[in-house]
Amino acid sequence: MKGKKVLHIVSVSFSLRYFVGNQFHYFKERGHEFHVACSGSPDFIALSHEFAFKPFPVPILRSIHPVQDLKSIYKLYQYIRREQFDIVIAHSPKGGLIGILAAYLARTPKRIFFRHGLVFETAVGLKKQLLINIERLIGFCATYIVHVSPSIISVSDRLHLNASSKNILLGKGTCNGIDITKFKPRSGYKDTNVITIGFVGRLCKDKGLIELVDAWQLLCNDYKSIRLLLIGPMDDRDPLPPSTLHQLHDDPTIEYRGGVDDTSLYYNKMDIFVLPSYREGFPTVTLEASASGVPVVTTRVTGCVDSIVEHVTGIFAENTAVSLYTALKYYIDNLEVAHVHGANGQQFVKNNFSEDFIYRQIEDKII
Template sequence: MNILHVINISFVIPYFFGKQFSYFNNRGYKEYIVCSSSEELRRFAASYDFEFYEVEILRAISLRKDIKAVYKIAKCIWQSKADVVTGHTPKGALLSMIAAYIMHVPVRIYFRHGLVYETAKGFKRKLLLYMDRLSAQLATKVVCVSPSVYKRSLEDKLNMGSKQILLSKGTCNGIDIERFNRDKLDYSRIERLKADLGLNRYNFIIGFTGRMVRDKGIIELVNAFKCLQGNHPNIALLLVGMLEKRDALPENIVNEIKRNSSIIYTGYVENAMIEYYYAMMNLFVLPSYREGFPTSVLEASAMELPVITTKVTGCIDSIIEEKTGIYVEHDSGSLAIAIENFYHDEMLCHEYGRNGRKFVVDNFEQHIIWKEIEKLYLEV
């Protein structure tokens, strides 16, 4: 079978697919990607062994360019003789489902990675809701990446219940438990990285990985760290990810990140290195306002880190409360208290970390998810 995946940015390829390509290639499938052009796309194609088509897929709405993209995706479907089309991210999913419906592709799968309208208001919220419902209507199946996304999708009447499914207990690709394993890492490399970043002078490192935007709770995290810093000069905040213009952080928070010598901001880090950044952390924090299913929390848990997160869609499924992590409100004061509790209790950190790895291994190992995906491919 020929499988055509449509995404709008190559950055997501290691997270949404990664070794999945090898698994399906070895089972006789032919994998293609449609994505906006980038050097990274070409590197990933060589690394993961897939063919690709370059089509400009904008995150913003542009009627002329979107119609052109639908035409080009339809052409890619014809050229690849696609038996299955999967659409990822709101815009990639919408355009791919339109094109696949026009081309009569028998299996059209919309991966609902989250509910972007949750934090939107007014006309923008209504538009995002309409886009999601249209993608779902044109799809033959809708994969919700977490139980809470599944539940909210039904509550908001995004599609018929018979259309949507959950892959095991969630995610779109599972977690590589061999890669995200402290026992498999080169500890001399960890120490060199610590020294390069200036982290070897701290004995407690609070970590975050992901997009540096308001929706991720970065404002609350930075303010919580400032509250703690005066009493605990031996703590650091490690922020791994890109500052983005969309949903951008306020200027005072960006300035604090750049000015504060105990806040280590790395910018974009290659996915191939990310496990070494988790290995430097003592605690992982994601005070997000919305998620699909936060892969970063599962990666951190696989790396035996205790987790602090929020009770929002996606995040609520990512920990076992008071076993692998705890929930906090969107408030810098309560976040600071939660961080301090872990700071003062090393045994609790280790206990939550061990529980977290078991939780991931038992429920989110990649082959569990890939077998579920294959069942979808074969539904005609």
């Protein structure tokens, strides 16, 4: 089969490792050529060397900026026309808006939008309607929409974001699979004198950090040998209130490590993983935790609902401090059940979300 010429479009280079990652190596070995359009940065150039793609710097602002957005669409349109790509793949609402419009104007035969999440789910009023209409415009101009979870498809169909005939789902969901050689159980990392509950992700209101910290205060009234391990950067676009920040920094039972380059070993320190999010596309962190043999507590919201098997690999909680407290307390009081759910989670990811499995799905359905 002749190799394809593929352009990926993302708004920030940071997301490339998670949205595409080892796909670059996998498909390059099969003869395909990759380019990436993204806002320019030193990290973008460094990633182009690491993953052997051809970089094309173009401003893709995360906020709406009509003049710059039109300039970026035109610049990208010229690049697509010049390079004559077989496939253009765009990620995130803004990358999708800029990239899919440019590819549509350039008449690229295959225009694929990865719907990683639904930002409008936590928006209100005119902003929410604007975001929905942007999704509809992208859905109209794309030839196919890859939804990263079944629940994203349900919302998309209900709101008519695109024709259902354009829907693609990779296996049971996700966009890039899990490297099960990297995320796996390892012994020797846990502190056996303390039960560690872990969180990985942006620290912000959308991720449920306010409720998690409130639940933690309730747990600390019941248990002495527990620790909350928080991994991830602060999100200035959705900042936590001062009271929550003070608790994070002042509570000796909370260990905040900030953003880290490699999260894999941190999962091995955890007894329980928690993601109390208000919205997700498909939370990779829950799969990483499961692959590492850690039971999961998460919320019954879009994306998260697809990421565990209830009472098999994890349990659901509501977006309240009391519900999170109850779910986490259950695992603390029943560590044998937690261990079984963690082991089940490892098999769940291996069977359904390994990189090799998802890449074969991409090969069959996209490339």
